[in-house]
Amino acid sequence: MTVTGPSAAHADGDEAWLCSAVTGLSLGRVPLATDRQVLQTVDAARRASLDWAAVPAVDKHLAVHRVIEQVTLRQPEIARLLAEEVGVSVTPLPSLSPGFAVPESRAKAGVCGVVVTWNDPLAGTTDLIVPLLLAGRSCVVVVAPEIALSGLLLGEAVRAAGLPDGLVTVLPGGAAAVDALLGSAVEHVIANGYAVVSALPSALLSEDAPLDGFLAALPWLCLAGNGQYGRDRTRVLVPRKRFGEIVDAVTDTVAALAVGDPRDPDVAIGPVLDDWHVEALESAVAQAWRAGARITLGGTRDRTWDDGCFLEPTVVADPDPLGPVAQPPVPGPLVALLPYDGGLDGAQQLARRAGFCIDSVWTGGSTFNQSHARKSVAGTTARSA
Template sequence: MREHDRLYIGGEWTEPASAAAIEVVSPHSGEAVGRVPEGTAADMDRAVAAARRAFDEGPWPRTAPAERAAVLARLAEGYRRRSAELAELITAEMGCPISFSRLAQVPIPERTLDYYAGLAEGFTWRETRQGLLGPVHVEREPVGVVAAVVPWNVPQFLIMAKVAPALLAGCTVVVKPAPETALDPYPLAELAEEAGVPPGVLNIVAAGRGAGEHLVSHPGVDHVAFTGSTAAGRRIGAICGEALKGCSLELGGKSAAVLLDDADLAGYTAMLPLTALLNNGEACIAQARILAPRSRYAEVVEAVTERVAALAVGDPADPATEIGPLVSERQRERVEGYIASGVAEGARITVGGGRPDGLDRGFYVEPTVFADAHNGMRIAREEIFGPVLAVIPYDGEEEAVRLAEESDYGLAGSVWTADQERGLALARRIRAGTFGVNVFNIDVNTPFGGYKASGLGREFGPEGLEEYLEHKSIVTLG
């Protein structure tokens, strides 16, 4: 049981404004694994004030990019030292298999810090262009105080997707973690201190929706970086639009994996735990819609069903586990509601559909495959955020593209084919921010984000840094 009674504000461990607490519950056992203060609007006010002082009066925005990069590099080294602890903590909080925590939950934040530390030297912070009247100095300056609002599914990954580029840019940040994963930011605060992040540059206040909206609406915040549901993203976008402040929104997805008629089914099904069922299916990039050619439909359904049936479901702390529990009772009820909806709308369950035998505690749902599905069904149209797959038939490549595109979302997708050029051609026809050919991955050196209802802006790569910079032109006479 991890217990904390302070918030990290202004470089200090400070008393919260109220006695309210967040109890972090193990998705495996249903028992409490930690307790932290629940941030209030008053705590957010203090955090924004600290970030504002650090930006307006402190050294950080005026420090050379190379010096800021050195701090990021030291923070990455701290992550490496404590990687085992962080991986176990994230698994305990939100239920992903420990294998996934070790593969991605901690290593990707490390790589993100390393990437942005290395980007500083080659990035164009200032340049001179020839204007109509003479030289024009184009300078990139930090946008100001950033509110980073993150969900629970990949908590450190999504914190660092915002914090690393924001700090390199010279911004100061207030992080609002989700209540479900309120424990893992505490080691981050300790590591930031050790790395030399100045007071007020990084502030962390775990809180619920009300205090989060107060932070987003705060006049002292210049930019909001949010990852979460499309509904919440629309609300945040409206608030930011009213205040004329910037925002970057990484929102929902309903990713499609398009299997062409020459796809290697063994290769595709081998990747299912890291594509369709990534992170227990609690991933916006999970390829939960599987589009299969009608000529091979029965074969695809059989292969996917066989692979899903063989997945090891159980204690997420066990290295052999491939599917763990969902994050909360509320999330399990949501997923079970979608499974019931799929049955009611006429889809056929080929495996799963209930709760696993022998796992009476915790928030488990069997990995579930639906056949005879179509795009009009809720299970194919809406983001479920759980281990539920829908296999949808198509006739011909043109219909495959149409079905893949027939979605409110445009975050990610993949195509599986023996002909890479054919796969690339199809990938270019589908409006999605990230696409894979016989694989799917996110690389921190390339932009990630969505089209349509999947969001605004990009994370990672130089494009991710640009989200936290303003461009200033200084005109001079020749």
């Protein structure tokens, strides 16, 4: 469940040393959980869950609110650390809320594992933990070595909330820790991020979709995490009848995004994880160009910056849906525009063939229409009302 290849976090026995994606300088060493430590933590979590399941629902909600308060207090620092660790821009993290209630009769003891990949928005981990706590479960969270520092800060927030010992534990860990968690006696393992999604998130523009709303949303829709987050929709399906118009508009919009130090709140695009990712993305773009795709923006290392691992924000028009740009080896600030024929049915056929998940649909009837979504083989798609 980890992205293979070199990374900014290098394992050294049971430690990892982290380098800044911004400056290339060392951020320090962090101990990594061993498989034995993971199994011991799961055992402690199971003991904690037996008492926790019997706690009245009102007390569970009070505890959850304390967790949310402590994480919220640390959100600015978590965001700053993520900017250093993986290059994502410092932007306001999602507001956190318990969201729903679980009847006391349904509370059930048990242990759930949570695997957080390096390109999974860490703040969203709290949204996974909260419903599990309300349901009477304990949690063992394994965060990737690349985001170990921000992961430890999340663990600090959980401890500060005063939860019972062993109820929620955050462990930085590599492949051995993840394997140990998967092989342990946990009831469920939740994992998300680029490395574990079964289909590639994509956006779809219909033939009558107004462009203004889509272009305004493009920075957070496609490039919220430099294109590195698993939810970033860096593939956009575009009607062939409007292809030229949309390619030009998207190229201009991406070209206008500020590139630089992701710790600056005015910056939209920061560096990617490491040099290996820059080289892999450059190679993918070069292969697409040789196969006939049109590179309308970027495509190579950004030489403006002496430090950091910057790829120029890139737009590629008409790449092979099964090629390395639409199916990149690693994520990054690379938007692929793919033309389709035959209306929405044709777009769905293209998505099924390429393994895309259409989860953002823009039509003339509703600029962002997900409320009428229906399932397809490719994922979730929608028709205008």
